[in-house]
Amino acid sequence: MNAKQPTWKKNLFRHEAILLVVLIAEWIFFDAIGRNFGTYDNSCDILRHSCEIGLLALAMTPIILTGGIDLSVGSLLGLCAILFGKFWRDAHLPIPVAALCTLGVGALAGGLNAALITRLRLPPLIVTLGTFSLFRGLAEAITQGVDTFTNFPNSFLFLGQERWLGIPAQAPIFIGAVIFFWLLVHQTTYGRTFRALGFAPEGVRFAGIPVERRIAMTYVLAGIISAIAAIIYTARLGQAKADAGNGYELYAITAVVLGGTSIFGGTGSVHGTLLGVAAIAVLQSGIVHALQPSEMAGMLTGALLILALTSSVLPKMISGLRARKSALKLSKPIA
């Protein structure tokens, strides 16, 4: 697309805009064929169910923007959940103190990832593959697989299960995280370097920006967010077990990529991630309300991901073909 095109047309074809259209189409579709889908109660439920994955996806966005990845967030959620339970039940700490300690654990775990990736310059995929096993393994070892933490006080369970001023109680935390990440990634000069790091880390280094510290911060943030998600998860379920958050990292990555962030880094947005999370959450709820088997939600998510990827590549391919065609026309044959 050349620069002479009007802005609204450019915006219309942006990935996020298309995803928004898909999301609205999903909503209308499931409202039509589903039972009691488009109700306020269900909207609140969709929001509640997608809080933890939404938080993880938000935290994953800066990481993927810088060209990294974090496969350990789901396992860290499980580890933080059981540690939270242990701090509260076995160390007899009051809930807020236990929560703070859990955030500390999350930050430390994120710091482990950060240290291995930035200090030792190890590839994020494999480091976080290792910590993915390690964190889950620690959770299983600490609980010996069998211990679960329940009977939390009602004032705590309120966070995950009840409504505050009409919206789900965990929503303000989620909205706060959304605002935080959106400001961080899009408005602060600090956060704008994330995309630059994805494109050309060496260029960023020459600009005098401490590359390692920025990248490390993204992983530490992810650790803290995993801990917050773990607390909300425990409140929602009323129970903390070692297998909490199983599979959440893949969901988060799917949401981020669906939202238009390139897995190689460099391009992407927080609102795209948000739309990605919403698209998947609406799909899952819609499938149940339409009385279809749950497997369908998984298959459609996979198909949606492939379509999203293909559609982001097609315009480039078409313009590439066009450019080659016109180049052929213009070039003169060598005599």
Next chain:
Amino acid sequence: MKRFLSYFCSLAVAASMIGCGKNSEAPAAGGNQTSKPAGKKLTVALLPKSKGNAYFISCQKGAQKAAGELGDELIFDGPTGTDPAKQNEIVENWITLGVDVIAAACENKEGISTALRKAQSKGIKVITYDADALPDARSFFVNQATPQGIGYTLMDQAAQLCSSNAEFAIITASLTAANQQEWQKFIEEDRAKNYPNMKLVAVKPCDDLKDKAQSETTALLSTYPNLKLVMAICSPGVPGAAEAVKQAGKTGQVKVIGLGLPNENKIYVHGGVTQAVVLWNTMDLGYLTVQAADALARGTLKPGDTSFKAGSQTYEIQGDNIMLGKPFVFTKDNIDQFDF
């Protein structure tokens, strides 16, 4: 960028206004009504522990038979993966969908109770089957066999097959599975009380994978040369353990028993590798569950009842447990009569 944001915001506001305008249709069970008149079609939602599990598919068959006889609509859906929160999400979706009664097999006792209590507060009836929730989260539990019954039957079978001081091992589903943990508790209780010289040497998880059960059993067989019996308390584990014993050439020397479906174990039972498979008629379980769910929603089944008639059979109610009966032991002599 700014333009995009403004589109986004206005659309979000529009969407939420549409959502707010439409309040939930009263769930079919009704907030104020406690029972439905006979003859109206009910929506019964059946929740397995996980889909893709042949055990629950056979429950579903029985359930469908009951739903057909009663003229009810049956929804069968469950988690497809290992996420423990998924059951809660499906139940909550059913609440907004507006089902009349939910019958749940609970993966996480305390966790699922949160969602079930919410369903009850919205006027939806709740019963559990196969694996119970907390008592205040449901009206009845369709009990195929108490955990005590299952644990004791398994241990007693094991003791019958081995000498009084034999070593045995358990293959379980995953370390976090609540049902299996409860059965293990009672197996241990029975062992300590009645067979104190029998020794449990190891408990290994197979993550509900037959192949893993096979490798774990192979390792157990070589680690513990005096091992006399393998008890597999998850259904993919029984054929897995049996195959391992067969491949190690220890058929008959090391006995195999477990909780499993007859169809998956017929070859091993006939081959003398597996001596006993303990279970219950899962189709009857599904049938009874839906019958009870329907009766509960219609008000014909009330707390305090001592018996319940489903189809042509009458079932005893102990407290709030509807008893399917005793665990059934499939052996060489009777396993061919069953097809599930």
Next chain:
Amino acid sequence: MKKYFRELSVAGALGILLIVLAILAPSFYSPQPLLSLAARASVSLVVALGMALVIIAREIDISVGSMFAVCSVCAGLFAAMHWPLALVIVASILVGAVFGAFNGALVAGLGLPSIVVTLATMVTWQEGLRWLRQGEFVNLPDGMQWFGLSQRLGQWTLVIGSIALLILLALAMKHLSIGRFIYAVGSDAEVARLSGIPPKFTTFLIFVFMGALVGLAAIMNIVQSPQVDPQSGNGLELKVIAAVVVGGVSISGGRGNLWGVFAGLLLLACISPALTHLHIEAYWEKAIQGVIILLAVVAEGLRSRKALDHG
């Protein structure tokens, strides 16, 4: 010697583990269980070899577990329909190759990132299979198990077959030009293209080959028991990627050899039985696996840092 430091250190770790087992738990070395363990590991080895090629080419494939399950069930169903054994084997490999081609077309043809493509295909095939089979086992006809041979012969066939494949591939990677192409594409695709190597076609072929190997591994797995569990293959991708990485293959492509992968696979495959024999509780397994992966990757990082300092 220095060049193969990574691979040798993995082999060393494996050696230490085996020695510890020999001292503390000699029952590990009973021949029949060891053969059974080897037969099971041979299945993972075949898949790991394919994964090594994919990772050397700077791609990744996390859909192998789902492909494995689908191929296993397909092969089981073909066998249950009384197709001759040879046809079942060929069919399974073809089914795998078709799935691999799908991945390859998206990655090489459209230039999509392989991690996301294979994430999407993994979820789609897994859920689709679950929906269709609903967890039901497939009963194989008699005579299918162990290819119709005796158990010992069948197990030895699997073990020797997988090692033969390892040797063949290792030689091919070193001496055949296609092998060098893979290393070239993994190091720098653009330079490879300028040298006349077709990077897209090479990448496509690698994914097809991966799929075919998964199909072969599926057959090797189903002949080890009379029933097919549609859940088999669960967690295979993690197991195999871990083995490849521990074995010294660099995730950024262009480096690694298959002997290291062999050592890495054996090391990880021995953890679970080692825990049993050493009477260590099962819930330590994941934590130990995680530590091994991290140690391996730290060693890799130190190696490449040293190379940067020296080179």
